[in-house]
Amino acid sequence: MKETVIEKIVSERTGESYYKVDHSSGLCLLLMPMEGYVQTYALFSTKYGSINRTFKTSGDKDFCTVPDGIAHYLEHKLFENEDCAAFELYAKTGASANAYTGFERTSYLFSCSENYLESLKILTDLVQTPYFTQENVDKERGIIAQEIRMSNDVPRRRVFFNLLKALYHEHPINTDIAGTEESIAEITPELLYKCYNAFYDLHNMVLAIAGNLDVDEVIKHCDENLKPSKDVKVETKFPEEPDTVVTERVEENFSVGVPMFNIGFKCKALPPEELFRKEMVADIMLNLLAGKSSELYRRITDKQLMQVELGREVFSGNGYFSLVLTGESEDPDAVLAEVWDCIDIAKDKGFDEHTFELNKKADYGGTIQLLGYAETCAEEMTLAYYANKTCFDLEDMLASITLDDVNNAVKELFARDKCCISVLR
Amino acid sequence: MAYKIKKESSVKGLSFTYIEDPKYRGELISVRLLLPLEENTPQIYQMLGTLMVDSTSVYPTKAKMSEKLKSLYGAVQNYNFVRVGDNIVLGFSLQCMGDRFAINGETVTTEAAKLMNELLFSPNVKEGAFDQKYFEMARREVIEAIKSVSNNRHNYAVRRAREVAFEGEPASLPPFGTIEAAEKLTAEQLYREYKKMLSIAGISVTFCGSGHNTEAQKIVKERITEFAEKRLAEHSGEIIDKESVISPSPLRAEVKEVREKIEQEQLKLVMGFKTEGGDFYAEKLACMLFGGTDFSKLFTNVREKLSLCYYCQSFIMDFKQTMFVDSGVDAANEQLARQEILHQLDLLKKGDFTDEELENCKKSLRSALRIVTDVSEDFNSWNYLRQLRGIDITPEQEIALVNEVTRERVIKAANGFIPDCVYVLEPETVNGGEQE
Secondary structure: OOOOEEEEEEOOOOOOEEEEEEOOOOOEEEEEEOOOOOOEEEEEEEOOOOOOOEEEOOOOOOOEEOOOOHHHHHHHHHOEOOOOEHHHHHHOOOOEEEEEEOOOOEEEEEEEOOOHHHHHHHHHHHHHOOOOOHHHHHHHHHHHHHHHHHHHOOHHHHHHHHHHHHHOOOOHHHOOOOOOHHHHOOOOHHHHHHHHHHHOOHHHEEEEEEEOOOHHHHHHHHHHHOOOOOOOOOEEOOOOOOOOOOOOEEEEOOOOOOOEEEEEEEOOOOOHHHHHHHHHHHHHHHHHHHOOOOHHHHHHHHOOOOOOOOEEEEEEEOOEEEEEEEEEOOOHHHHHHHHHHHHHHHHHHOOOHHHHHHHHHHHHHHHHHHOOOHHHHHHHHHHHHHOOOOOOHHHHHHHHOOHHHHHHHHHHHOOHHHEEEEEEO | OOOEEEEEEEEOOEEEEEEEOOOOOEEEEEEEEEEEOOOOHHHHHHHHHHHHHHOEOOOOOHHHHHHHHHHOOOOEEEEEEEEEOOEEEEEEEEEEEOHHHOOOOOOHHHHHHHHHHHHHHOEOEEOOEEOHHHHHHHHHHHHHHHHOOOOOHHHHHHHHHHHHHOOOOHHHOOOOOOHHHHHHOOHHHHHHHHHHHHHHOEEEEEEEEOOOOHHHHHHHHHHHHHHHHHHHHHHHHHOOOOOOOOOOOOOOOOOEEEEEEEOOOOEEEEEEEEOOOOOHHHHHHHHHHHHHOOOOHHHHHHHHHOOOEEEEEEEEEOOOOEEEEEEEEOHHHHHHHHHHHHHHHHHHHOOOOOHHHHHHHHHHHHHHHHHHHHOHHHHHHHHHHHHHOOOOOOHHHHHHHHHHOOHHHHHHHHHHOEEEEEEEEEEOOOOOOOOO
């Protein structure tokens, strides 16, 4: 068994710090004690989400493909043990607990104000002790079917997934995280164990805890409660994704008061080491393009197309990178025309340097304030870890971004033949 | 307990709260206006909220205001609008990074304090009317919000249930008002309403920060106190200065049921229950045992055992002494879900819960109360809601009150909840689907 290695990570700017612990079990621990905080917030994550559909481990000969929605189903099932649901266990400690599945990550969490080691024991036991039977897997199907229907009734979600289907031909990002009622019907205890054994290897996981904690106590807990796991080296295969979009327009009727729209720009997917910085650059660029100080905002409000600024998101990850603008308007196509006009102007003239510097300053302030919440500290440490960074690197990376970076991004990331609009009426 | 809290009220209709904790990284200035909820007020206050944060006479365009906020390291200026009992609270907040983090040693907080004063007292007004362009934008924003009210089916069902439960009471008024009323408003009229609003509002100011923002506090305090003293001389009788805004909704003799249809896949079911009890902590714990936690009777039975739904939860609108259960179920299972919800309430009324289950609810509540002091925004909201109940209390004192609640009090509180209404939002095409 390898030795546990502890590294202290310090912010040069603020002097704040956290610990990265390469634990002997194979798990990485990210621990941020926060002075004066009552809350302990723990986030146990595996690098496994809905897009990890086709995979193999180092022990498998061939790749296998599992039904859509299985990562989410697995999250539901891991949230109970042989005797009861996790909620009943946490009830005894007073902790508030939850779990969620994303495209690329599944996380289990709790928040509490006392006896955090008791809650941590529940968390580490649950995640390490799968218990799937035909009966308990079947029981969950009805609940998840209702969750799928509930999500389908949320227009914001419908318009977004319609966009993803229109942008991506093959990549599993085009499929709802929870799958469909048909795909979850195929899920069996055997398939759940297969996914669990591949992705819930501690080498593929990270435990981030922030707030009221003692680093030595947590490490001792892990020494005593984590079962060393073999590094199964799971590999996910993604289908070849064409550069083109599937369709430039998708519309659906769903009786919404004011038409909702998502405009997506499909960009070239990036390798993990380039992703983090490009996301930051793209984020600043979208703020300059569509924020309250922008020409685009002035136009869409002057022309009464929208009253509020466009929503903006850099939507990116393993094998996908898109920019998404969202909003509600009686005339989404007129908004799209203004968006293109302003993109063309930005490509031609570049953005204003003063506004660019102000945006960076605001982003710096935002980063500082984010680290005042135990939840966001745990989340930021996890995100940075998966990007092979520290959460204090964000400030340095932000400082390194230049106006040229942003002006180049606007030229690089927007192409007329890779744009799609999804409208829900 | 690292925080310090201090309260002052020297002028009628004005109070100050200072919450100080060295761990807070940001500084928060919050000004809340307690106002009457009347037929034509929702759209007026929604529009005023938008107009007042979007621009002022000093920063007369949204672009200029946005630039100013960014120059303060991304300070956030916001408003919110909450219906509390039969009143409205229009809240304004300005949150910024603490001065100690400023790269060039700028004093961010005093600039933020000046902005808050401008927001309140220097609106973007010309010749007795709000700027016409921004007025029209605010009007369209309200109208679009009214049109989009059913977009989120879940929230819409709860909103409609509230209208059914509080029929005839101010609390049933729609949060954005009506399109007709919004269309009739003029920029001149709205400015008159702004002046009226400031002349009658019960004003509560809260400063939350690390304890280094005394200059900012002084800037806001002096300006608002000067205003409050002046208005006291002019409008003394009209100023809202309530001890408490609790306004229980009367019990109904018969359950009222309303059914509506909309395009959707899942049926949304909301059931309302009212009480005349008023034992706040016992009712809160009864609600938690019933459906307010992930180990409650509704979660364990309706979701986990019967697999009828993904969500089935209860919550209390305590200012109206009304509890709601909301759930999303398959249309074919509506009656089954309704029967089970009522059955579980009946069991609770009969005391069918263990001491351990009650203690677990108390633990959960205690934990939430302890944690509330970690985040300045949460502490600020928590404190103000107690103020509106007419209670001066700390989280630690509230924990002691929770601990005192007995099993008997919970049973009595549960028995106080009488079925009041049912609101059902059905799918236009009934699709039973498969159920296990």
